[in-house]
Amino acid sequence: MIRLALISSAETAQAYGALSTRLHRAAWTAFAPLDSGGSGQALGQVTEATSAEELFTNQADVFDAVVIAADQATAGRLAKAASSLGKPVLAGAAGSNLTALGQADSLLMPAHPWRFLPSIQSVKRSIDSGKLGQAGLLRIHRWLPPGADVESQAERILPDADLACWLFGSAPESVWSLQSAANPGYIQFHLGFANDGMAMIDIAASLPSGGDYFSLTMIGGTGAAYADDHHNMNLLYSGGQPNAIRTSQGRADLAGQLQEFVDAISEQREPSVTPTDTATAVAVVEQILESADNRQVIGGKEGN
């Protein structure tokens, strides 16, 4: 049984607490709040530290591994501290500050929860099983209300840059991006992969407040997979035009990610998400933003 400590807001602790009964070979044993007055009550009977620093200094013997749900800067700092204690770490939000820790001896798994959504897992399995043949085109539309969850455009782009690299199994060879003069929350990027693979992704953080929209299509040489909110809408009638209501995937992303972290520790193997993956995605994001700024193709056939 692996004893887990959580460093997070009380709100995130609620989400992780709800997953307790789903977890195999692990249990929550400690909690440290990120926000003042935060409580780990949702995790059950756990040791509560007053802060992450206090957890590392005085309670290090009550947990085997740490889950850190914090902003990039905080997650990087705390992950470094935990790693120095030899504790395996699952840390998010993933960013460039985590990649420097990739050389640490202890296990470090950056949080890429988008990979663990049931819909995305299904698409990935269909690729890995060979059902779709060679990956040809990845198409993603992601529309969000302004300010949803992330602070910067780089953070907003990172999940889909990572998905593209993960689904194609490599970093792109060339990058082209477009922005909208009228909509600062919009970006479109166009990635070229080996073997003529291509990804076309548009992200808009300009929807009216309310629901978001996500659609992912992977077209391979022998098949295609469509993970599309549009396909998964039900209808609500309450007068006037019907409203579309999306069926929920629950928090299976968090549960899957956490179980992978636990399994990697138990099996003494590398987790399926590594700091190298984060570093690759961060580098692609930088290229996307560079291309958008200078209106040039990054990499590719330039100069041929």
Next chain:
Amino acid sequence: MAETKTFRAGVFSVVKHCYLPRAVAAHPRFELVVVTDDADQPDWVHERNQKFADEFGIPYVRDVAKAIAEYDLDMAAVSPEAERHCDLAVRAADAGLHVIADKPMSTRLSECDRLVEAVQRNDVKFLLWNRNYLPAVVQTKEAIDSGAIGELQAIHVDFYFSKNAGPPKGSRAEGDPPINWLDRQMEAHADGSDGGVGKEAMGELEIEGIYPLGYIHMLTGQNVQRVFARTATHFHQANVDNDVDDLATVSLELGGGVVGSLCIGRIGAASHPDIGEIKIHVIGSEGGLVITEARPEVSIYYRDQPPLEFKNERIANENDFLLMDDFARALDTGSEPILNAKAGRDIAATVFAAVESGKTGQPVEVDC
């Protein structure tokens, strides 16, 4: 009841799927009176022309000038191989005939230019065949025009046809000759997947790009100014052997600051239960719009259903009728058809720029 003129139409070659002259014949304002083509065409062309003429009980004249002179035509329905579209259309326009032509407009931009000039010089109407009157596309336009999503900022069309196109990529055995494009297209006539019929090989961008780009043109009212594209041969041996794309992604920079994209492919019958995944995404200043182009549709499943039969059947599709209605209106009132020669030419320029960008790996300015 007011007397309305019935327009006499000549079918100027009909060598591929013949939806265009059939649509003309189906509209009460139009009447097919003759099929015609040049005498020096190969036997297979004459055979297909004759077959169509026989079906409609009209003569087949192997002399275009003679047909024009003797049949008192008002218009021509032009549907030969793609490389002959413009030439037949120009000859019709120069004879004072209005023209409806099948897509693609041409395999060469210079031919498109020649057609635009002929249409203007002769003051005739020209309609390039398109799908802009599909119910879902009309709904898209109505939603945008209503202001429901505010000012249009970005538009994306995903256009994946799930038809097959001969043997799959990688299937050619060592020592076998490459697939001849025209032979393959002639073979494809049996199942109606011969949209690229002609001697010159065309990729999916060239064959079908007019449809999604036609949507974008109509919905934005803007021309594409610059493109960046990736193209690949991913599915079909005929495309590999003839070095033309069957999968492409294109970033679009349009007038008025609008941005967009097109993803297009002939992805094979195994990749979708119907004719394909075709969607329009529009982002406006006040919201977004996600449209499935195939709707409305009815799902039909049954025992022993042929594997390639579409399980979802499009319904209430009046595209053909409405295109012909639009053309009749243009002839009656002098209005411009929904996709006229200049717009068709500018879309062709976008396609050619995208093909060039796919080859060079660099953005390309569109010659509009």
